Amino acid sequence: MSEQTMRAVTIEEFGGPEVMRTRRVARPEPLPTEVLVRVHAAGINPVDWKTRAGHGMAGLQSFPLIPGWDVSGVVEEVGFGVTTLAPGDEVYAMPWFPRPAGAYAEFVTAPSRQFARKPASLPHTGAAALPLAALTAWHALVDAAGVAAGQRVLVHAAAGGVGHLAVQFAKHFGAEVIATAREPRHAWLKELGADETIDYTQRRFEDATGGVDAVIDLLGTLDETDVRSVSVTRPGGIVVSVPGGVSPGLATAAGRAGVRTSPLLVEPDAAALTAIAELVDAGAVQVQIERTFALEEAAEAHRLGETNRTRGKLVFEVAK
Structure with missing residues (x-):
């Protein structure tokens, strides 16, 4: 195939997982101060399928759109x-967010x-x-x-992609960590550093x-997880509301x-x-x-992600 084209997942309209197609498109060229990275793996995140469906960061996108932001690869x-x-150089990043990055692609x-x-x-799949x-x-x-040593930190949805990393970071910073997740995830979360685990399907976390x-x-x-979280937070404490x-x-x-409260949009x-x-x-x-998935399995990957029942992350293997 020509070095001027690449494989990529594209969408022409917002909708369900079936709107994604894998085809050959023009390969991007780096502008001054930019790098061209050959993507070995691309991470899959909830914002990806929300945006594909017309939510998330949809207002900042244009068609045809190559979804995704997380990449790990080699500078070309x-x-x-x-x-x-x-x-x-082997690198990883979340470039351009929340503007389009085109991560579901070979470059x-x-x-x-x-x-x-x-x-x-880590291999590229782990880094992505x-x-x-x-x-x-x-x-x-x-x-x-x-967050500082000795504080108590509550992480909701602790078994997910962000959550399981938040548990580990908070523990590394010396905090006492409380994690909400379904009971089958509790032993794993304690291995990651959670001091307490709460099965939100069996009892309300505020109890x-x-x-x-x-x-x-x-x-x-x-x-109403955000509002209910206030009742477990001490005066002067903070609820960081991500979604x-x-x-x-x-x-x-x-x-x-x-x-205190704080919104958050990652950069x-x-x-x-x-x-x-x-x-x-x-x-x-x-x-x-x-x-892990191939790019051609993008629809299947999004369908699995949308169940909200995965442990950790889903990743595309783009190059081996």
Whole structure:
């Protein structure tokens, strides 16, 4: 095949998983300060299928659209002015977010300083599972909540992609970690560092814990998790609400209780990815992959992701 084209998953209209097609499209070329990366693996995230369905970051997209943001691969070319990377470097990133990045493809281009060197201890499939989920957890704990040793941190949806990393980061920072998840995930979450686990299908979390310094809320208004989290948070503590930001109900409840709130939308952050890679290589953090897929299996991957029953992450193997 021509070096001017590449395989990619594309969509021409918003809709269900069936709108995704794998075809050959023009290969991107790096502009000055950008790098061209040959993608070895691409991570799959909830925002991907939400955007495909016309939600999520749909308002920032245009057709034809190549979905996805998480990538791990090898630098193929560098544009004029790039000083931090060279051809052959193994890198990972969540480039351009929330603008289109085109990660479900054999090549991507983006500013060189949005990429970090991938964890040396991980294959590309493991590295591709990290960026969006790990940066979300990192920004929530470090930048929004300022979690410190000795604090109590509650992580909702702790068995998911963001959640299982948030548990490990919080534990690494010296916090006491409470995790909500279905009971079959409890033993695994305790291996990752959770001190307490709560099966939200058996009892309400507000009946099982309290005195929390920070809540990492990955469910938002679902079952009023955001508002209910206020009751377990100490005055002066914080609820970081990731999906959809701070709802009016959360703002009202938190204001009455003297609890702080913060919305969160993850951003490209090469410095944080470098710190995360160091933790991974030191053995302090691990990423869980539920299953890998070929690009041609994009519809199947999204259908599985939309069940919200996966343990950890889903990943495309783009090149072997």
